[in-house]
Amino acid sequence: KAGVTQTPRYLIKTRGQQVTLSCSPISGHRSVSWYQQTPGQGLQFLFEYFSETQRNKGNFPGRFSGRQFSNSRSEMNVSTLELGDSALYLCASNPFPGGGADTQYFGPGTRLTVL
Amino acid sequence: QKEVEQDPGPLSVPEGAIVSLNCTYSNSAFQYFMWYRQYSRKGPELLMYTYSSGNKEDGRFTAQVDKSSKYISLFIRDSQPSDSATYLCAMSAGGNTPLVFGKGTRLSVIA
Numbered sequence: 001k002a003g004v005t006q007t008p009r010y011l012i013k014t015r016g017q018q019v020t021l022s023c024s025p026i027s028g029h030r031s032v033s034w035y036q037q038t039p040g041q042g043l044q045f046l047f048e049y050f051s052e053t054q055r056n057k058g059n060f061p062g063r064f065s066g067r068q069f070s071n072s073r074s075e076m077n078v079s080t081l082e083l084g085d086s087a088l089y090l091c092a093s094n095p096f097p098g099g100g101a102d103t104q105y106f107g108p109g110t111r112l113t114v115l
Numbered sequence: 116q117k118e119v120e121q122d123p124g125p126l127s128v129p130e131g132a133i134v135s136l137n138c139t140y141s142n143s144a145f146q147y148f149m150w151y152r153q154y155s156r157k158g159p160e161l162l163m164y165t166y167s168s169g170n171k172e173d174g175r176f177t178a179q180v181d182k183s184s185k186y187i188s189l190f191i192r193d194s195q196p197s198d199s200a201t202y203l204c205a206m207s208a209g210g211n212t213p214l215v216f217g218k219g220t221r222l223s224v225i226a
Contacts, residue, residue: 004158033213042121042218043159043203056213090158098211101149106158 002027004093004107012113018079021110025072025093029105031055032074034066037088037109046089049074050097078112086114118142121204121217130226134191138204138217141185145206145215148180150189153201153219162202163189194224 005024013019025032033056034046045058049068066076072093078085088109095103121138128134136150147166151159163178165171171178177190187206191198204217 039218043205043216045213045215048213056211058213092158100164101147101161101205101207101214102164104161106160108156108158 004091004105006089006091006107006110008110009108010111010113012115013081014115015081015083017081018077019081019112020075020077021089021091021112023074023076023091023093023107025074025091026105029093029095030072031094031097032068032072033092033094033104034074034076035090035092036060037090038086043090046076048097055097081114083114085112087112118215119204119206119217122220123218125221125223127223127225128194130194130196130224132194132224134194134198134222134224135188136191136202136204136220136222137186137188138206139184139186140206140215142206142208142215143182143185144208146209147207148178148187149205149207149214150176150178151203151205151216152198153203155200159203196224196226199223 007022031050033048037043048056052068063079068074090109091107119140150163153159168182175192179188201219201221203219205214
């Protein structure tokens with residue numbers, strides 16, 4: 001069974017630009033969560049989507065948004081990029097919403113660098 | 116005070132040593148406790164998953180939870196160079212609440 005895939009794996013942008021990251025969950029998994037990982041703040045929850053609806057949201061500004069498609073694939077968008085947005089963005093999939101950590105699998109992440 | 120505190124290390128040990136990693140937390144609502152291992156350029160993978168207090172053993176790994184002290188530990192016996200990675204603790208109150216992670220401890224096991 002294929003794992004969680006994220007594209008692109010690496011991305012370089014400049015301040016003020018916007019970026020879209022993509023996540024394809026494990027086949028049959030319908031919940032997708034996004035996390036931001038930085039050396040200073042560690043791994044922080046951004047939001048969770050299930051059935052094309054955002055179910056939960058972390059404490060991030062409105063520049064961070066996401067969506068989920070009918071095939072469960074998800075995208076996250078960051079507008080007006082800031083230097084502090086440089087991070088590893090991780091996607092995790094789960095078979096069902098609010099599913100436990102024991103059924104959640106992480107993708108390899110997208111490394112975003114903002115110059 | 117952050118909800119979850121974890122010493123970032125780095126921690127360097129010789130092969131075969133017993134490694135002790137730990138986290139403290141402040142939210143008494145946490146009921147589920149996890150340890151993840153993250154290799155460079157990879158996403159975290161779940162190592163241990165425990166509910167409430169107590170011990171759980173899986174091969175060379177033992178997880179301990181002491182809810183009265185708000186303290187969790189991961190022990191690695193007979194450590195191997197392949198155990199070199201960043202170890203993240205994570206916790207959840209269950210239900211629809213998201214996971215809260217520690218910042219991770221970088222471990223190097225030297226052959």
